[in-house]
Amino acid sequence: MLTTQRKQLILQRLAHEGQIVAKALSDEWGISEDTVRRDLRELAAEGKLQRVHGGALPASAAVGDLRVRQELAPDEKRLLGRAGAAMVRPGQVVILDGGTTSLQVVQHLPLDLRATVVTHSPVVAAALAGHAHIEVLSLGGRLYRHSMVNVGASVVEAAERLRADLFLMGVTGVHAEAGLTTGDFEEATVKRVLHRRAAETVVLASLDKLGAASPFTVAPLKELAALVVPATAPRRIQKELRATGINVFLAD
Incomplete structure (x- = not known):
């Protein structure tokens, strides 16, 4: 052969x-x-x-930069964004990751919502400008342009002082065995710290991330409060993910 x-x-x-x-x-x-x-x-x-x-x-297909990823599966990400926004309750402290799905979460948050949003994404922070009743805390550091998020020691140090109710985390890979993964070492470090500082972590994952893996581990699936995936996710993958014991919710 x-x-x-x-x-x-x-x-x-x-x-x-x-x-x-x-x-x-x-x-x-x-x-x-x-x-x-x-x-x-x-x-x-x-x-x-x-x-x-x-x-x-x-391999995860979600490896392009933010501009490229904005063109991928926009309908899926709108559904996931709506589902994520529905999880945010008034008065909560919520950590919102960078990425295109997080931008969809912002677009679906009620304009009269009173809450605090912490983010290490300048893009997400700017998108929240129109939500007059949301206090926005931006974690500063070195700008990782590929994902348009801040990374580095200053982000980690600031994150260690947080106590959040919810972390809506983005990853590039969601796999039953490999767990939650992403493509950059420093970005993975920031995600791990933010995950530890939240009472609950929820991942909103589009189809291109399911059953895939990237080089750097963030956390095992069992540490998630929930995983939200499109209702069109293949049944085989849904079954494999549920077999790990995590709560899998379908966005439709």
């Missing part, structure tokens, strides 16, 4: 089964594990999968 054929079959199987086990594939195809691992390395370098110990998982 030619290398290009093997790689095509690997990607097809990954799409169908959601994971690749290198040893099982080498036994099935009668080739060495080294050959399989080399194929996986090369596919990972092309951004087509995420390598993990013993094999590979689907």
Whole structure:
């Protein structure tokens, strides 16, 4: 079997089964594990999968910058934004992550809502300007332009002083085994701290993030209060996620 054929079959199987086990594939195809691992390395370098110990998982498609991601699945994100906004109660302290879905949350918050929103996203902070009764606390640091969020020690230090009711967190990967992941080390660090400082963390995840993984771990799924996904999420993935014991809600 030619290398290009093997790689095509690997990607097809990954799409169908959601994971690749290198040893099982080498036994099935009668080739060495080294050959399989080399194929996986090369596919990972092309951004087509995420390598993990013993094999590979689907790579997250949510890797473009904020401008690119604004064009992806806008209808899904509107539904998720509406669902997220409905979870915010008057008087709460809510941490709102960066990202396009968070911007949809802002658009669905009632204009008369009285609450405090903490964010490390200058874009989200600016979007809240029209909500006159929401106090906005912006965590400053080094601007990570890819996601348009602030990261670094100053963000972490400020976050450690918070006690929030709810964190609406964004990630690029939601996988039953790999958990919650994202594509940048510093951004993952900030998300972990914000998660620890909230009584409850909820993830709003569009379809391109489900069953996928990115390089840096944020938290295991079991630590979530809830995961909100589009109602059109494949039943196989819904079943795998619910098998972890987390509450999965459908946005429609």
